[in-house]
Amino acid sequence: MLNEYFFVLKAEWMLIAIIFLLLFLKVGTSDWKNETLLYAINILLLVNLLVGFFSNLEGALFSGMFHNNALLILEKNILNLGVYLVSLIAYPWLKKHEHVLEFYILLLTTLLGMFFMISSGNLLLFYLGLEMSTIPLAAIANFDLDKRKSSEAAMKMIISSAFSSALLLFGVSLIYGTTGSLVFTEITPLLNGSALQLLAFILLLAGFSFKMSVVPFHLWTADVYEGAPVAVTAYLSVISKSAILFIFLQVLYVIFKPMSSEWYFMLFFLSILTILLGNLFAMRQTNLKRFLAFSSIAQVGFILLGLSAGSKTGMASVIYFLLIYLFSNLAAFGVIGLVSAATGKESIDHFKGFYKTNPSLSWILAIALFSLAGVPPTAGFFGKFFLIMAGAEKGNFVWVIFAALNMIISFYYYLKVVKVIFMDPNNQPIEKITVPALPKLALMICLLGMVLTGLLSWIYEYIYTLSNF
Amino acid sequence: MNLTLFLLFPLATAIGILIAKGLKQIRVIALIGAVLQLILSGKLLLAYYEQRATGNQAQMLFEYIQKWYGPLNLEYHIGVDGISIAMILLTAFVVVAGILVSWETNHLSKEFFFLLVLLSLGAYGFFISLDVFTMFFFLEVAVIPKFLLIGIWGSGKKEYSAMKLALMLMGGSALILVGMLGIYFSSKTAAGAHSFDLLELAKMNIPLARQMLFFPFAFIGFGIFTAIFPFHTWVPDGHASAPTAASMFLAGISMKLGGYGCLRVATYLMPDAAHAYAWVIILLATIAIIYGAFATMMQTDLKYINAYSSVSHCGFVLLGIGMLTQTSINGAVMQMVSHGLMTALFFAAIGMVYSRTHTRMVAQLGGLLKIMPFISTVFVIAGLCSLGLPGFSGFAAEMTVFMGSWQNPDKWYRLATILACASIVVTAVYILRAAGKSIMGPLGNDSYKDLTDAKWYEKSAAILLIFGILVVGMAPFWLINLIQPGTEFIMNKLAVVATGL
Numbered sequence: 001m002l003n004e005y006f007f008v009l010k011a012e013w014m015l016i017a018i019i020f021l022l023l024f025l026k027v028g029t030s031d032w033k034n035e036t037l038l039y040a041i042n043i044l045l046l047v048n049l050l051v052g053f054f055s056n057l058e059g060a061l062f063s064g065m066f067h068n069n070a071l072l073i074l075e076k077n078i079l080n081l082g083v084y085l086v087s088l089i090a091y092p093w094l095k096k097h098e099h100v101l102e103f104y105i106l107l108l109t110t111l112l113g114m115f116f117m118i119s120s121g122n123l124l125l126f127y128l129g130l131e132m133s134t135i136p137l138a139a140i141a142n143f144d145l146d147k148r149k150s151s152e153a154a155m156k157m158i159i160s161s162a163f164s165s166a167l168l169l170f171g172v173s174l175i176y177g178t179t180g181s182l183v184f185t186e187i188t189p190l191l192n193g194s195a196l197q198l199l200a201f202i203l204l205l206a207g208f209s210f211k212m213s214v215v216p217f218h219l220w221t222a223d224v225y226e227g228a229p230v231a232v233t234a235y236l237s238v239i240s241k242s243a244i245l246f247i248f249l250q251v252l253y254v255i256f257k258p259m260s261s262e263w264y265f266m267l268f269f270l271s272i273l274t275i276l277l278g279n280l281f282a283m284r285q286t287n288l289k290r291f292l293a294f295s296s297i298a299q300v301g302f303i304l305l306g307l308s309a310g311s312k313t314g315m316a317s318v319i320y321f322l323l324i325y326l327f328s329n330l331a332a333f334g335v336i337g338l339v340s341a342a343t344g345k346e347s348i349d350h351f352k353g354f355y356k357t358n359p360s361l362s363w364i365l366a367i368a369l370f371s372l373a374g375v376p377p378t379a380g381f382f383g384k385f386f387l388i389m390a391g392a393e394k395g396n397f398v399w400v401i402f403a404a405l406n407m408i409i410s411f412y413y414y415l416k417v418v419k420v421i422f423m424d425p426n427n428q429p430i431e432k433i434t435v436p437a438l439p440k441l442a443l444m445i446c447l448l449g450m451v452l453t454g455l456l457s458w459i460y461e462y463i464y465t466l467s468n469f
Numbered sequence: 470m471n472l473t474l475f476l477l478f479p480l481a482t483a484i485g486i487l488i489a490k491g492l493k494q495i496r497v498i499a500l501i502g503a504v505l506q507l508i509l510s511g512k513l514l515l516a517y518y519e520q521r522a523t524g525n526q527a528q529m530l531f532e533y534i535q536k537w538y539g540p541l542n543l544e545y546h547i548g549v550d551g552i553s554i555a556m557i558l559l560t561a562f563v564v565v566a567g568i569l570v571s572w573e574t575n576h577l578s579k580e581f582f583f584l585l586v587l588l589s590l591g592a593y594g595f596f597i598s599l600d601v602f603t604m605f606f607f608l609e610v611a612v613i614p615k616f617l618l619i620g621i622w623g624s625g626k627k628e629y630s631a632m633k634l635a636l637m638l639m640g641g642s643a644l645i646l647v648g649m650l651g652i653y654f655s656s657k658t659a660a661g662a663h664s665f666d667l668l669e670l671a672k673m674n675i676p677l678a679r680q681m682l683f684f685p686f687a688f689i690g691f692g693i694f695t696a697i698f699p700f701h702t703w704v705p706d707g708h709a710s711a712p713t714a715a716s717m718f719l720a721g722i723s724m725k726l727g728g729y730g731c732l733r734v735a736t737y738l739m740p741d742a743a744h745a746y747a748w749v750i751i752l753l754a755t756i757a758i759i760y761g762a763f764a765t766m767m768q769t770d771l772k773y774i775n776a777y778s779s780v781s782h783c784g785f786v787l788l789g790i791g792m793l794t795q796t797s798i799n800g801a802v803m804q805m806v807s808h809g810l811m812t813a814l815f816f817a818a819i820g821m822v823y824s825r826t827h828t829r830m831v832a833q834l835g836g837l838l839k840i841m842p843f844i845s846t847v848f849v850i851a852g853l854c855s856l857g858l859p860g861f862s863g864f865a866a867e868m869t870v871f872m873g874s875w876q877n878p879d880k881w882y883r884l885a886t887i888l889a890c891a892s893i894v895v896t897a898v899y900i901l902r903a904a905g906k907s908i909m910g911p912l913g914n915d916s917y918k919d920l921t922d923a924k925w926y927e928k929s930a931a932i933l934l935i936f937g938i939l940v941v942g943m944a945p946f947w948l949i950n951l952i953q954p955g956t957e958f959i960m961n962k963l964a965v966v967a968t969g970l
Contacts, residue, residue: 313540376609385602385646389541392650397682400650404643411639415616415632423620423628457538464540 797873
């Protein structure tokens, strides 16, 4: 029994242990240098990542409130990997920061919240995890302490997430009212698509849409992405979005399975809006972080397309895409973070002639953008292809054609950035940037991920075998 | 014979280029890789003859299937028939010539040769694939190198052209994506799964309604790659702005990807729709032929002349496919080979002239024959081939297309054939005018006197391509015999439908 409490909750215990360790360090009178501290923490995170692959136990605890299975373990490992990469990328920025320990304590707390959220079998624990994963995030969005925009981002984030939580809670309360239960397995058989339940679902969907930044609930995204420090933006756009999508998969595929025809059409309209608006706004951005914010909104539209399949392939394609998206987006943010930490430049125009001074960084950024655009041989091609393929399963070719045509638009704005980097002349390009070892490692991992995740089919096949609901 | 070598060789070459230091090493590695590839293509041809001689009547030879993405039933399935071998040979010729022509590329030479090799990798992969997904993968692999090649090493309004080309080709890919997903979800294998396997799909009959819906997507999608009217506008800008080798690759290889896809994927897999939509294809092809020819007359820039004439010439490919007779499809494939070799040669000649005179305007050139006899001769040969002089490949290919087209008894189709034939006169006008003004006559500029003739690498590139043109032109039966078994299978599939309707 004790064994169970330890191993089923292993990923969570690991994080709790690290968080407490960091707390002790903070309370204690250590005056370690930032570099040493960061190396130590990164090693801890690497250990955390590696331990995640071994001796996992599936099962349910607390009478079904918390459960763990192979798919969830995989998802947690993906999140762990993402956090490790974000931490590596954040190195040049945190090196000069006074509050390294606080940053990691808050960051890992959000991760812990996400773990509880995706493992939850009960709406209460789900809500608890959700809040735990958003409120500290608002705090670290404010971590560029001397920048006004950073505080603004934090403020916007906390208000919008509070609002979306309220919507979610309202939905949860309506579900409780109509079914009399908060346990996932008990809710499902009682769902019959009545008006009240439909309203509950719409409210839940609105809450989720806020967190996933689906149009028309996306308004906070660009400002927060722009204001927050690059590493936090990366974390927001990759890790927290992935976590929300993981639980959203469970919510749609497991809890609301009886209402699949209802949610199919809601996803259809949301996705069309999201892809279109995300793409149109992305074309007009001049700041790279805002640009990636809108492009990531469009990506979510594509994810909704894959989600709509409601099948095993749909689930597998979404998780697979998120894995690839993690590598590609973190590679892009990694390069932007390096440039931002060294020079403070984040505008697209600043990257004119970037190739002359920083050829390898340029290639990595370009490959990341190609992967986001979905161009082979990068993994992004496979990710997007499988999403669209899953979406076509139901025979709704209007949606498929729409998505395919929108890929051209997205291709345009990604290529525009590539053009700026490689082709536009500039008398004062960003000077040569020396890349420290840790971010270099992160970029190498991302590069490998962007190339190999697509060409090696067993990664997808592995996800596919685990995708069950 | 292991066809995967056609991917491994370029891959090894690309890695070698990445490791190499300095232009001298890089270009030698690139050339060795390309020549090895050419030898490999030759061996493939011999191995093909050997197999056929021993009575192997299978549609595809040297097949190899490896499961890739099992749950979705995607495969890495490769194999070749005569049509693919003709295309692979064409690619190998153009790649060697292209690398020779770019021998002196100083600016970012490592990236330049790397992208050229990557482009050729995409083309080889496309031609050996027998799985629509793999084909699509390789088709798109070839897009990004084009964008970067034009955008970085190009001339004129290169960024605009690069973006236009990339977006239009990407648009083509998007249409193909829809078309291929339509095919995939209309298919059902014996095991009940969907499939992308070309040979599997050919055995099934896709429901007529689905064919009518998805054929336009697939055909126009591939058609954009081969400059189908009205989506041909990327061709002139793209070719004109591209560096010489990239122009050669674009016209010689890349546009052939589209024609091959139209034939192999759209027409072969959806024969009912091909019959039903044939008139649209023929209409568009005829417009492209005539419009392209007249548009060429108005051009003053040599590269634009060749680019617009490519639109016109690629119209013959689509015309041949649209006529749906065996001879016309044979002719279409021959025209692909012939056009690939001859435009590559033409662009090479234009590039040689441009690198010396720094102008491509016909009006500013003149009298080059006296100064650079070799380049001028190459120029004239390419021109004569383009206008379809007997003895060169252009004549053999176009003649076959016309013969095949005439076999189609519909009177409107015959009108289209007549109009297409008439365009040859226009071709003669602009080719002779361009050649006459820039090659003959008085010297365009006194400073031209000091210019030198072709270097060894330019000569070898030109001779290689001329050799190809002459072989196809003098012995067209050789090429027809090669592609005939392949087109027969396509015709069988088309014939079943024609009688079934």
